[in-house]
Amino acid sequence: MNSFWGLVRFEYRKILRKRSNIITLLIAIFLTTFSCIGPLMGNYYIKGEAFESNYDGMKKDREYIRSMSDEEISSEMLSETIEAYSHIPPTDGKYTDTQEYQQYARPYSEIYYMIMKAYNLNDWEEIELLTEDEVNSFYTMRQNRVERNIEDTTMSSVEKANSLNISKQVKIPFDYSYTGGYQRFFSQMYTTAILICFIISICIAPLFAGEYTERMDSLILSSRYGKNKVIYAKLFTGISFSILVSIMLTLVSLVTVMAFYGWEGGNSPIQLFLPLSIHPLTMREVALLYFVLILFGNILSATLAMLLSSKLKSPFIVIVIMTVVTILPMFISRSEDILWIYHLFNLIPVNMFYLTNITDVFSINLFGLVVQPYEIILAFAIISSMVLLPFAYRNFKSHN
Amino acid sequence: MELIIDRLTKQYKNKIAVDRISLTLNNGVYGLLGANGSGKTTLMRMICGVLKPTSGEVKFNGIDVSEEEYRDSLGYLPQDFGYYPEFTAYDFMLYMGSLKGLTKQQAREKANELLELVALSDVAKKKIKAYSGGMKQRLGIAQAILNNPKILILDEPTAGLDPKERVRFRNLISRLGKDKIVLLSTHIVSDVEYIASEILLMKDGQIIHQGSLEEIITAIKGKVFECSVDNQVAANLIAEYPIINVREELGKTFLRLVAETPPCETAVVVPAVLEDLYLYYFNEGVNKNE
Amino acid sequence: MSNNLKRELKSAFEAPIPTRKSSFLSQFNYPRASRFDFFKRQVGYIRKRVWILSGFLFIGTLLGLYCYKVSTSFVWMVSSVLPFISLVSMNEIVRSTTYNMDELEMSCKHNFLEISLIRIGLLGIGNVLVLIGILFLFVGKTDFGFFRLGLYLTTPYLLNCYGSLFAINRLKSREITYVCGSVTAFVSTLNALFTMQINIIYTERYWVFWIATFIALAVLSAIEAVKLIKKTGELQWSL
Numbered sequence: 001m002n003s004f005w006g007l008v009r010f011e012y013r014k015i016l017r018k019r020s021n022i023i024t025l026l027i028a029i030f031l032t033t034f035s036c037i038g039p040l041m042g043n044y045y046i047k048g049e050a051f052e053s054n055y056d057g058m059k060k061d062r063e064y065i066r067s068m069s070d071e072e073i074s075s076e077m078l079s080e081t082i083e084a085y086s087h088i089p090p091t092d093g094k095y096t097d098t099q100e101y102q103q104y105a106r107p108y109s110e111i112y113y114m115i116m117k118a119y120n121l122n123d124w125e126e127i128e129l130l131t132e133d134e135v136n137s138f139y140t141m142r143q144n145r146v147e148r149n150i151e152d153t154t155m156s157s158v159e160k161a162n163s164l165n166i167s168k169q170v171k172i173p174f175d176y177s178y179t180g181g182y183q184r185f186f187s188q189m190y191t192t193a194i195l196i197c198f199i200i201s202i203c204i205a206p207l208f209a210g211e212y213t214e215r216m217d218s219l220i221l222s223s224r225y226g227k228n229k230v231i232y233a234k235l236f237t238g239i240s241f242s243i244l245v246s247i248m249l250t251l252v253s254l255v256t257v258m259a260f261y262g263w264e265g266g267n268s269p270i271q272l273f274l275p276l277s278i279h280p281l282t283m284r285e286v287a288l289l290y291f292v293l294i295l296f297g298n299i300l301s302a303t304l305a306m307l308l309s310s311k312l313k314s315p316f317i318v319i320v321i322m323t324v325v326t327i328l329p330m331f332i333s334r335s336e337d338i339l340w341i342y343h344l345f346n347l348i349p350v351n352m353f354y355l356t357n358i359t360d361v362f363s364i365n366l367f368g369l370v371v372q373p374y375e376i377i378l379a380f381a382i383i384s385s386m387v388l389l390p391f392a393y394r395n396f397k398s399h400n
Numbered sequence: 401m402e403l404i405i406d407r408l409t410k411q412y413k414n415k416i417a418v419d420r421i422s423l424t425l426n427n428g429v430y431g432l433l434g435a436n437g438s439g440k441t442t443l444m445r446m447i448c449g450v451l452k453p454t455s456g457e458v459k460f461n462g463i464d465v466s467e468e469e470y471r472d473s474l475g476y477l478p479q480d481f482g483y484y485p486e487f488t489a490y491d492f493m494l495y496m497g498s499l500k501g502l503t504k505q506q507a508r509e510k511a512n513e514l515l516e517l518v519a520l521s522d523v524a525k526k527k528i529k530a531y532s533g534g535m536k537q538r539l540g541i542a543q544a545i546l547n548n549p550k551i552l553i554l555d556e557p558t559a560g561l562d563p564k565e566r567v568r569f570r571n572l573i574s575r576l577g578k579d580k581i582v583l584l585s586t587h588i589v590s591d592v593e594y595i596a597s598e599i600l601l602m603k604d605g606q607i608i609h610q611g612s613l614e615e616i617i618t619a620i621k622g623k624v625f626e627c628s629v630d631n632q633v634a635a636n637l638i639a640e641y642p643i644i645n646v647r648e649e650l651g652k653t654f655l656r657l658v659a660e661t662p663p664c665e666t667a668v669v670v671p672a673v674l675e676d677l678y679l680y681y682f683n684e685g686v687n688k689n690e
Numbered sequence: 691m692s693n694n695l696k697r698e699l700k701s702a703f704e705a706p707i708p709t710r711k712s713s714f715l716s717q718f719n720y721p722r723a724s725r726f727d728f729f730k731r732q733v734g735y736i737r738k739r740v741w742i743l744s745g746f747l748f749i750g751t752l753l754g755l756y757c758y759k760v761s762t763s764f765v766w767m768v769s770s771v772l773p774f775i776s777l778v779s780m781n782e783i784v785r786s787t788t789y790n791m792d793e794l795e796m797s798c799k800h801n802f803l804e805i806s807l808i809r810i811g812l813l814g815i816g817n818v819l820v821l822i823g824i825l826f827l828f829v830g831k832t833d834f835g836f837f838r839l840g841l842y843l844t845t846p847y848l849l850n851c852y853g854s855l856f857a858i859n860r861l862k863s864r865e866i867t868y869v870c871g872s873v874t875a876f877v878s879t880l881n882a883l884f885t886m887q888i889n890i891i892y893t894e895r896y897w898v899f900w901i902a903t904f905i906a907l908a909v910l911s912a913i914e915a916v917k918l919i920k921k922t923g924e925l926q927w928s929l
Contacts, residue, residue, distance in 0.1 A: 020869055031880070194883055195879075198876070210868075213868075214864075314868070315868045315871070316867040316870075316871040319874075320774070322875070323875040326879060327879060327882045328767075330886055331764075331767040331770075450925045451924055452923070452924045471801060474797055476794065478797075481791065498727075498728060498731040498732075498800075499798040501723050501799045501800065502722070503723040504731075506723075547799070553797075
């Protein structure tokens with residue numbers, strides 16, 4: 001057993017000794033950090049003049065929301081919101097540029113967003129047209145909207161029924177609190193996931209293919225452990241490396257975001273961020289689930305990289321293919337018209353990284369079993385990895 | 401025809417690879433002998449214009465090494481060269497032909513002729529990827545004479561060739577040496593012994609000996625001894641003299657060594673050969689350190 | 691001597707085989723290939739993959755813009771593919787070093803310097819033509835003006851050029867293709883992320899940033915390219 005861990009250590013040294021890999025890691029960490037606090041840099045301009053720095057703006061919003069925290073989103077709060085927005089005069093430009101908005105309406109901007117979504121309004125002026133009855137039945141109206149969304153999809157009746165069931169489990173009324181840190185985290189993690197995928201491609205591409213180009217393969221394959229332990233060690237290194245990098249960059253994102261935006265809000269419902277989500281999950285639960293999704297998506301990426309590395313002649317080709325496979329799906333828009341294509345498309349590792357896989361309205365009926373998209377994605381990632389790894393093993397072992 | 405090398409020097413930050421070498425080469429075959437790291441390859445590279453000297457000049461019939469006209473008269477076989485992976489031997493010869501200024505027609509003719517000369521005709525259309533080391537080496541020799549050069553620089557040309565191929569090569573070089581300046585470096589003393597009209601011994605960046613075989617052998621004429629002694633005496637002799645050959649034989653040790661005077665009673669003088677000179681010069685440092 | 695006699699003599703005796711034939715012939719200067727011939731041959735030796743990829747990109751853009759209705763994300767897709775054109779071009783330029791042919795080529799009449807200049811010139815012109823061609827295809831199809839679109843498309847390409855040249859000038863031949871591949875992966879991924887996530891950078895407010903980056907990268911790339919050309923005069927890793 002000792003020799004196995006010794007071999008793993010060698011593989012890690014090979015990865016970490018390369019200057020290009022260290023540079024890649026450092027760049028990715030830098031980009032992650034920069035991207036987390038990017039929205040806080042610079043200023044917010046009203047009519048060409050700097051109104052406030054983005055950082056101050058975030059802090060101001062945070063204070064507003066904190067002052068309203070630990071209250072329920074009730075009809076009173078909704079009425080307050082509507083009243084605040086009624087102060088805004090009709091204007092040609094952006095309504096958020098008006099002094100009345102800044103003075104009265106801004107503290108309620110998140111509630112306003114929920115109202116717009118729940119009542120399916122398009123314009124801020126329509127908010128004043130809501131009747132008192134409508135305001136009082138906010139949660140019912142929201143639920144109707146959600147059910148309408150479910151109905152409008154092309155899901156089968158079984159799937160729709162399941163989604164409906166789930167949506168009914170959402171706990172109401174919503175406890176309001178500041179969740180800026182989590183919201184920023186959710187926005188950021190897609191970028192982080194892509195960067196993790198990028199690091200993995202670069203660092204894992206030479207795992208097998210590097211031995212081919214360095215002409216070490218015949219030396220290794222003829223050694224005692226060359227046809228078994230060495231290969232196991234390489235596969236283990238690939239998987240564990242992807243896990244470590246995923247954890248590391250997620251932590252960097254989490255800590256950076258929370259340090260600037262604030263740590264609280266873990267227990268609040270996800271509906272504060274996505275009002276029409278059908279899932280009865282808290283922010284913390286969604287964050288955890290998101291991390292798991294990204295983790296396994298990247299494990300699958302690592303497996304793909306290792307498979308390519310064992311089959312192809314040089315790490316260069318592996319990197320090119322992995323880059324294309326990573327970038328191309330980002331540009332292809334996913335249409336929800338033909339659902340099975342949509343769900344299939346989401347099984348590409350890069351598309352696994354979308355938050356909507358967790359929060360969206362879909363249920364999937366798979367041969368009688370009705371499951372959530374993220375459950376299918378996770379299962380697929382795990383099963384594909386387990387299926388593909390032996391091929392990587394065999395490719396290297398029988399390499400000529 | 402004269403290749404003049406005048407106080408050629410190549411210095412790196414902390415090492416002088418070639419130290420003010422001056423040579424005048426005419427038609428004929430020159431053998432450059434030296435240990436690894438003696439500066440042979442650096443010297444040859446400077447003669448080919450592949451390295452720029454720190455100081456000194458190289459001129460052929462008055463043309464400086466940096467000019468295109470010089471390179472036009474040059475054929476070079478490096479110690480280690482690669483190939484574009486998709487090329488066959490024939491493609492390779494055509495490519496080198498175009499680089500050397502041959503027309504396509506000329507290149508085709510020459511390629512066929514030379515590939516036949518180095519016995520690669522039947523594999524000419526196979527990819528170089530599939531070639532053995534010896535075949536690659538023969539291809540390298542073929543491309544070096546593609547443009548009928550007046551100067552031929554060959555760095556370790558017989559590496560990887562089997563004995564039969566080496567004999568063929570020696571004959572080829574002898575023929576070429578009649579109307580060309582051929583400078584070849586090698587570790588294989590027998591290559592040089594039979595075909596070089598002049599031998600250059602290089603050590604630590606300098607030419608320490610230059611001359612025909614007879615001339616340079618006089619340095620150790622009468623100084624090469626052979627004897628068979630017991631192991632203890634052998635150990636002492638090994639520590640004291642430059643040893644050319646050691647062989648264990650039935651409880652005794654057979655030694656061939658170089659000494660000013662007979663090293664032991666049973667020692668017998670033997671005719672010196674070039675290999676003795678080579679080992680005498682280039683093992684010196686090794687033996688002393690042991 | 692009568693012709694009859696000559697004929698008889700010829701058939702009666704065998705003529706001696708000419709000796710010193712090759713040394714006699716080598717006295718003459720046989721016709722040499724011109725520099726232009728060499729140039730033409732070198733064009734043929736540039737691997738087809740560069741032209742094929744450029745062609746694909748151009749035709750793909752043509753089809754995408756004129757035959758199918760594509761969204762504005764098409765611009766970003768093209769800007770993420772352009773670094774790959776830079777990658778294959780760079781690989782072509784350093785082919786001699788990668789495959790260890792540089793020493794041999796340096797010793798030839800048309801030496802490594804000439805070959806490199808031809809490669810850089812041809813591929814540079816080829817790339818510029820593709821860029822301009824694609825730009826013209828985009829004219830009128832997006833919200834961006836010609837000039838701005840040019841900046842958005844060529845800046846990632848230039849970043850890739852600079853990164854690759856920087857690596858090429860400082861690394862040993864064995865690692866070059868891998869590192870250039872990594873540079874392209876980085877530029878392409880970064881570009882895709884920028885276009886998808888940080889749309890704000892493409893608004894008019896930041897155009898100064900784009901111009902400054904474009905000029906900086908162009909200058910830096912040119913400096914590195916000159917360094918590369920200077921290095922073709924001599925073997926770099928000798929000891």
